[in-house]
Amino acid sequence: MTETIPHWLTKQAYLAPNQPAIELENGTTLTFLELKQKSQIFARKLASLGVKNGDHIGVLSTNDVRMIIAIHALSYLGSVGVLLNTRLTTQELNYQLRDAKVSIVLTLDDLYPKAEQLDVEIVRSFSMIDDCMEKKIPLVTELNLEDDFTIIYTSGTTGFPKGVVHTYGNHWWSAISSALNLGLSKEDKWLATLPMFHVGGLSIYLKSVIYGMPVMLFEKFHVGSVHHAIMHRGVTMISVVTIMVQRLMEKLGEEFYPEHFRCMLLGGGPAPKALLEKAKEKLVPVFQSYGMTETSSQIATLSPHDALNKVGSSGKPLVPAQLDIINPDHENIGEILVKGPMVTKGYFQNQAANEGSFKDGWLATGDLGYLDEEGFLYVVDRRKDLIISGGENIYPSEVESVIAGLEQVKEVGVVGVENEKWGQVPYAFIVPNDPKLDKEDVYHFLQTRLAAYKIPNEIYFVEELPRNASNKLVRSKLLNLMNK
């Protein structure tokens, strides 16, 4: 039997109408009642554009309160939001729009010129929607936890981006699981700087309406203003990636955070031990976590209490979640499986990927790891060969398949290289068909085809690629070619 709950934003507007829901960098706040009213008006305007129950609607926006309003508006219509990474190229976006069967894209006004290039029937900026008439229609009052709410694309080891479908239930359980782990206080205020088009960013705004908690919305991560907000604006929690921790720690210097600041939730890859030690010394409550788009946000977390005893661990799975390691090798390292009600039921219309990844309710993550004797998870390889650069995932296979599209390229291998600023950056090793091919040609070709952060920082031309006995590319040996 399917569970239904009252619409979460309507509910908070009823429980706590005057409680701030969103606080902007400039100090403006929006209460839950105001957020509901604006979202419902926006929904009725979208309805006049023809948006209806079940439609897949693209949303192309950087962090902005109008993006939140748009997402809640879609929930009031029963439509599904396909959240688009603004850093992708037109070609990359068109692939996702086509795959997700999107015919309407909503966009931040500033991004309208970019959105106009997209291959969809209708493109509207948020301001253009504001100018529409409201259509008098009944709005959604109850959320069925099995209904689809968002689709967010993720690449995989195969290199083809896949649309991860999140139901209302996935997001609900993710928020509840996090609360069971981190606790819940009426004093909480979560600072959001991660992109809302990633699940880690989006999840903060959904926690907001599920908990009745204010979120401080920052368009971007500016170390100065984030530091100031933690020190002086009542922030109790923040979601970060490693690079942000580094910069915040530098900024913190000799100071200490206020006592009510109780959680720095660290996602997007492992943190260096030196950084964790520094954080402990400065009493910064860093919670290392493990999660992915498919798990709707973190699915395992390590508390600050254990951070130094268990360096490199991502902790234990959240209360409703389960982890398993299959096919362990002689060091007990195997593939990490995850299960739980926050895990996506599948990729959008992608039978091959679903059959490959899901079995008996378990999702095979492709990541390698092991559990220690106390059951703490250590992730050894974030998916095989995955490159994490400034919190963004880069799949070597995706970059390789784009570069291979250049006819002067015979074969290509891409690998991540440690980088002080970004954690990792991609390097490409190309075996050319044509000796005249140079780096400029490659960069020119990639410019329109790959988001900037995916474009290799270095390109090497080599005679052949390292391969194993079955002739498969061994990316881990690519770096040896640098000295040749």
Next chain:
Amino acid sequence: MTETIPHWLTKQAYLAPNQPAIELENGTTLTFLELKQKSQIFARKLASLGVKNGDHIGVLSTNDVRMIIAIHALSYLGSVGVLLNTRLTTQELNYQLRDAKVSIVLTLDDLYPKAEQLDVEIVRSFSMIDDCMEKKIPLVTELNLEDDFTIIYTSGTTGFPKGVVHTYGNHWWSAISSALNLGLSKEDKWLATLPMFHVGGLSIYLKSVIYGMPVMLFEKFHVGSVHHAIMHRGVTMISVVTIMVQRLMEKLGEEFYPEHFRCMLLGGGPAPKALLEKAKEKLVPVFQSYGMTETSSQIATLSPHDALNKVGSSGKPLVPAQLDIINPDHENIGEILVKGPMVTKGYFQNQAANEGSFKDGWLATGDLGYLDEEGFLYVVDRRKDLIISGGENIYPSEVESVIAGLEQVKEVGVVGVENEKWGQVPYAFIVPNDPKLDKEDVYHFLQTRLAAYKIPNEIYFVEELPRNASNKLVRSKLLNLMNK
């Protein structure tokens, strides 16, 4: 699609093995790991007795750690616990055992003589189970939220007790809803004195394994030791009924509770305004609530913040819950409907009651109430004519039908009368067939047929009962007969 979660006790034993789960009055504690181990051993011993998946097992016990272990043990076998009110008579219990298809009853050693009288195949004290061998069988590792876990009987306006079936999901959602309302802190410790065979008592021990929170288990409510525990033993929350608040406030005298004591959750009927004012003056955080067995614990709660602005209100429904008022009269008072994933899916094998009470996912509570302009619930009548005495529900119709079993009784009406100590007590008005019938005869007859708290405090012999135009008994006019 049905959600499964890892077994909640196994999970906490893994997440927080050394965290106290149960703290006894004498200071003894049991960690989550110990509680799991004892429960699993008890489960394997029950298995040797033949207890298996799907069986309905009666549990007759006052508050005792072995009762918690027994209940968790049943969950490890996939069996359903039928929790029996120890204050009921043999006849009352036999009705429930028969109705719930129970063939095995487990009981506290002290209650074994009482349990032996029951009409079931097998009766075992907890100690007798301890003496059994363990049967090596696989235990439950995952809980399916749709599976039945407990059955607790409640009487209704019709007077026939009905078995309220609670799934794991009902209990899970109740605990989560409460956390969303009250918050969740690693410092929490809940003091439990309410009977574990009522859902309000049971729910505390399930919150314990869902939150990873210690519960302080008291066999009974002794005002002195409860006061001491709040003052000196780190208690942050307690569930109470009105009479307990009164006695605690008297005991508190000129003192104040420590600041970490953050919630006195008040169920089981409305509180007098003077008491609430006294509580506010003494900074006692009383949360008035509304709930019933069918809602797995409270479904609406009023925060201390609103306690005096909204005197007599039970607050607003918890985040995943909904309330509605149907057939409102000219004062907007109508029947209260409730909906939400903590609401039972139905009464055990009772088609008539289910058809009468459930419609489109909504449960008709039989209670009367209204919502004010801000949406706060006011319960006007806790089910029509329900008597609440010291937190126990007494249905007049049930008492009447037992008294009517005396052949010298022609007709009878029962009504609640205000009582300083118990809130209310039942009075009976009897029209005799035989002028020789006296009070002693009635009390003698009732002694084996009704739990002590249901036996009328006063009995009046009258010539006729007040009836309305359709000849239905008007209980509200019974008290007028006292002066005749």
